[in-house]
Amino acid sequence: MQDGNGLDHLAGERAMAQFDLQAMKVYLAGGQREYEISTKMAQLVANDPVFSKEDRVRLARKDLYKNSLRKAGHAWKTILEKGLSEVEGLKLRHFVDEPTYTDLHWGMFIPAIKGQGTEEQQHKWLPLAYKMAIIGCYAQTELGHGSNVQGLETTATFDPTTDEFIMHSPTVTSTKWWPGGLGKASTHALVYARLITDKKDHGIHAFIAPIRSLEDHTPLPNVTVGDIGVKFGNGGYNTMDNGFLRFDHVRIPRENMLMRLATVTKDGKYVRSNKPRQLGYGAMVFVRQGIVIDASIYLSRAVTIAVRYSAVRRQFGNKDEPGELQVIQYRTQQSRLFPLLATAYAYRAVGFWMKSLYADVMKRLNDNDFSTLPEVHACTAGLKSITTSVTADGIEECRKLCGGHGFLCASGLPELYAAYVPACTYEGDNTILLLQVARFLLKTLSQVSKVRPVGTAAYLGNIKQLSTQNCKVSQGHDWLNTSVLLEAFEARSARQAAAVALRLAKGSGSEAEFQENTPELVESARAHCQLILVSKFIEQLQTGTPEGIRKQLEVLCYTYAFSQLIDNAGDFLATGYVTGNQIALAKEELKHMFDKIRPNAVALVDAFDHTDDYLGSALGRYDGDVYTHLYKGAFKESLNDTVVVDGYEEYLKPVLTQNLWAPHSKL
Numbered sequence: 149m150q151d152g153n154g155l156d157h158l159a160g161e162r163a164m165a166q167f168d169l170q171a172m173k174v175y176l177a178g179g180q181r182e183y184e185i186s187t188k189m190a191q192l193v194a195n196d197p198v199f200s201k202e203d204r205v206r207l208a209r210k211d212l213y214k215n216s217l218r219k220a221g222h223a224w225k226t227i228l229e230k231g232l233s234e235v236e237g238l239k240l241r242h243f244v245d246e247p248t249y250t251d252l253h254w255g256m257f258i259p260a261i262k263g264q265g266t267e268e269q270q271h272k273w274l275p276l277a278y279k280m281a282i283i284g285c286y287a288q289t290e291l292g293h294g295s296n297v298q299g300l301e302t303t304a305t306f307d308p309t310t311d312e313f314i315m316h317s318p319t320v321t322s323t324k325w326w327p328g329g330l331g332k333a334s335t336h337a338l339v340y341a342r343l344i345t346d347k348k349d350h351g352i353h354a355f356i357a358p359i360r361s362l363e364d365h366t367p368l369p370n371v372t373v374g375d376i377g378v379k380f381g382n383g384g385y386n387t388m389d390n391g392f393l394r395f396d397h398v399r400i401p402r403e404n405m406l407m408r409l410a411t412v413t414k415d416g417k418y419v420r421s422n423k424p425r426q427l428g429y430g431a432m433v434f435v436r437q438g439i440v441i442d443a444s445i446y447l448s449r450a451v452t453i454a455v456r457y458s459a460v461r462r463q464f465g466n467k468d469e470p471g472e473l474q475v476i477q478y479r480t481q482q483s484r485l486f487p488l489l490a491t492a493y494a495y496r497a498v499g500f501w502m503k504s505l506y507a508d509v510m511k512r513l514n515d516n517d518f519s520t521l522p523e524v525h526a527c528t529a530g531l532k533s534i535t536t537s538v539t540a541d542g543i544e545e546c547r548k549l550c551g552g553h554g555f556l557c558a559s560g561l562p563e564l565y566a567a568y569v570p571a572c573t574y575e576g577d578n579t580i581l582l583l584q585v586a587r588f589l590l591k592t593l594s595q596v597s598k599v600r601p602v603g604t605a606a607y608l609g610n611i612k613q614l615s616t617q618n619c620k621v622s623q624g625h626d627w628l629n630t631s632v633l634l635e636a637f638e639a640r641s642a643r644q645a646a647a648v649a650l651r652l653a654k655g656s657g658s659e660a661e662f663q664e665n666t667p668e669l670v671e672s673a674r675a676h677c678q679l680i681l682v683s684k685f686i687e688q689l690q691t692g693t694p695e696g697i698r699k700q701l702e703v704l705c706y707t708y709a710f711s712q713l714i715d716n717a718g719d720f721l722a723t724g725y726v727t728g729n730q731i732a733l734a735k736e737e738l739k740h741m742f743d744k745i746r747p748n749a750v751a752l753v754d755a756f757d758h759t760d761d762y763l764g765s766a767l768g769r770y771d772g773d774v775y776t777h778l779y780k781g782a783f784k785e786s787l788n789d790t791v792v793v794d795g796y797e798e799y800l801k802p803v804l805t806q807n808l809w810a811p812h813s814k815l
């Protein structure tokens with residue numbers, strides 16, 4: 149066993165680093181100011197006992213939820229008392245590190261009002277929401293429909309005699325089901341419902357419905373509301389009160405319909421604005437773009453744990469070296485771990501770019517320029533899908549990379565996975581979102597002779613060239629030319645999209661044919677998104693990365709791109725753009741990259757700057773003192789509260805002493 153005397157067991161690893169760690173920390177934080185805020189908020193949370201994460205996986209649901217309410221309330225009090233800025237407040241929430249009702253209040257309720265409310269409505273609701281005098285949730289999904297938003301059943305029928313909407317849940321399947329914060333905390337719900345005026349159904353619109361009394365928090369008359377039940381895993385997403393909600397002819401004032409995109413007048417006339425109806429999906433675009441950087445953070449946590457542990461853990465050995473080998477020395481461990489490390493870096497770079505993409509589209513929308521909205525929708529939907537799927541799988545892979553100890557909650561990995569994996573479903577099921585990307589690609593290709601594709605789809609403008617010329621790589625180092633690398637991803641994506649588009653074009657255009665081709669459509673969407681990820685990572689590196697970290701970032705960028713190329717070799721080969729030999733050359737290059745990462749691996753995860761408190765992992769501790777803390781941790785297990793276990797007298801002792809079974813047994 150190691151000594152547990154506070155020594156840095158990873159000091160030798162850290163001494164090998166070949167880059168400027170501090171500069172990398174600042175880069176990953178998004179700048180010096182962000183780095184300072186992050187450091188300050190991490191300490192603030194770590195030093196406040198109310199925010200302790202200890203025992204979270206052992207708490208019963210009621211205690212877990214109450215504790216989460218306590219933390220959220222304390223976070224809000226801290227924000228107010230310390231006069232924290234919005235950026236600081238968000239960072240504080242980040243380090244508190246558990247899903248809670250305020251996420252939906254700040255993350256969806258408020259953005260939806262901003263995006264879909266008129267100025268007058270914003271003036272009415274936002275001040276209340278900003279001071280948390282009301283708590284809002286985002287109630288879109290129902291028991292019967294989530295992905296198919298147009299299929300929602302809740303109705304909002306206008307009654308001109310009272311100037312009110314009657315909110316109603318006509319069927320069991322129309323019950324709102326899943327909204328976070330709805331179950332127990334929210335006072336108001338942003339409800340997506342079918343608008344009906346004069347017996348005419350105008351489709352889905354957004355309404356603000358009060359659901360609980362502001363006096364005593366009881367449900368308002370004819371509102372049935374509660375929590376939907378325990379979810380996957382210990383701790384994890386169970387700190388959130390995902391809820392159900394039914395209305396039985398509940399009346400709300402006409403002004404509670406968000407009317408920026410469409411209006412209902414006092415006399416019941418329905419008037420559409422000339423703005424695209426897709427703006428009604430704005431809150432989803434906002435959250436999806438944020439999910440990409442979140443993916444990087446979650447993946448970087450799992451990778452930090454797995455890298456540090458892999459440097460501490462030793463198994464077997466060889467004749468050439470004394471003692472056992474660190475498992476990080478094994479090529480198979482490297483080939484599973486280092487691409488995930490590179491992916492966490494890639495998503496960080498792309499996440500920064502997504503922020504600028506979102507800022508740009510918002511500016512355009514304010515100027516009534518809707519031209520980039522379809523591309524931004526495809527981009528946010530697609531990258532949300534890919535990054536969450538890869539991150540969820542990556543966390544699970546990191547658990548396996550930590551062997552048996554990874555399966556213990558003390559590793560931090562099971563809870564991390566449980567908290568993260570719903571990201572593959574919420575904010576749009578990942579397959580549904582890729583199909584949205586595929587529809588965008590088909591549309592873009594169908595118009596390519598008339599409309600020049602822009603932004604991330606611009607390469608489709610070169611479809612002819614990309615479809616005819618082949619990859620020029622003849623030696624391994626040819627792959628280090630980023631234009632060559634990018635062209636491979638562009639050609640593969642363009643060819644996959646063109647192939648499925650051609651097949652569809654030859655058909656009758658029926659929905660059945662579209663369905664038949666959805667696996668290929670999803671693959672082509674994935675190819676397009678992988679291209680965006682690789683190209684934006686490269687682009688970010690080429691735009692002013694500090695000297696002290698550029699080389700390492702380049703290594704990570706190649707690692708990411710080559711591993712994507714190799715993992716998807718089947719697709720690349722099937723398009724005919726690359727040969728088997730060229731893939732083999734990329735494999736060799738990837739191994740060279742692993743050799744470059746190896747001495748820097750621990751420092752590269754240190755650069756994520758996760759505190760021990762935030763990681764909550766005995767395996768991923770900064771000092772690498774894994775075994776002492778695993779051993780100490782066992783004594784916190786409630787089963788060890790007594791030496792002789794509760795239940796011994798009733799259930800163990802009879803087995804041991806009564807010998808009830810043996811006489812009849814042949815064993």
Ligand SMILES: CCCCC/C=C\C/C=C\C/C=C\C/C=C\C/C=C\CCCCC(=O)SCCNC(=O)CCNC(=O)[C@H](O)C(C)(C)COP(=O)(O)OP(=O)(O)OC[C@H]1O[C@@H](n2cnc3c(N)ncnc32)[C@H](O)[C@@H]1OP(=O)(O)O
Pocket residue numbers: 227233234235237238241250251252254255256286288289294295296297298328426427429430432433435438521522525573574575576577580584587
């Ligand atoms: C200062 C104090 C600080 C305190 C700190 C405290 C707290 C922290 C604060 C904040 C945290 C921040 C962020 C985190 C916030 C929340 C995150 C946490 C948890 C997340 C919870 C998850 C919530 C949800 O899940 S909400 C429900 C989500 N539901 C879905 O995503 C449904 C998926 N389905 C769809 O999106 C659609 O139905 C569809 C699949 C797109 C189909 O739509 P439909 O209308 O049927 O469309 P059609 O296919 O016909 O398309 C029409 C047309 O529209 C285009 N389109 C579709 N979607 C969009 C879009 N989003 N944007 C733009 N355009 C869109 C589509 O392409 C078609 O175009 P065209 O006609 O072909 O041209």
Ligand SMILES: Cc1cc2nc3c(=O)[nH]c(=O)nc-3n(C[C@H](O)[C@H](O)[C@H](O)COP(=O)(O)OP(=O)(O)OC[C@H]3O[C@@H](n4cnc5c(N)ncnc54)[C@H](O)[C@@H]3O)c2cc1C
Pocket residue numbers: 252286287288289292293294295296325326327328385390570573574575576577578579580666
């Ligand atoms: C933890 C969590 C938090 C959530 N928070 C909220 C919230 O705050 N507010 C809110 O409104 N909602 C929330 N949701 C709901 C969430 O947005 C939906 O669950 C999500 O959009 C998926 O919809 P669904 O459940 O209807 O899945 P379904 O659409 O029923 O998907 C089931 C399967 O069918 C497949 N499928 C469905 N349609 C097609 C198709 N056309 N083609 C091919 N395959 C298809 C899907 O890929 C999937 O594999 C939350 C969900 C979770 C898990």
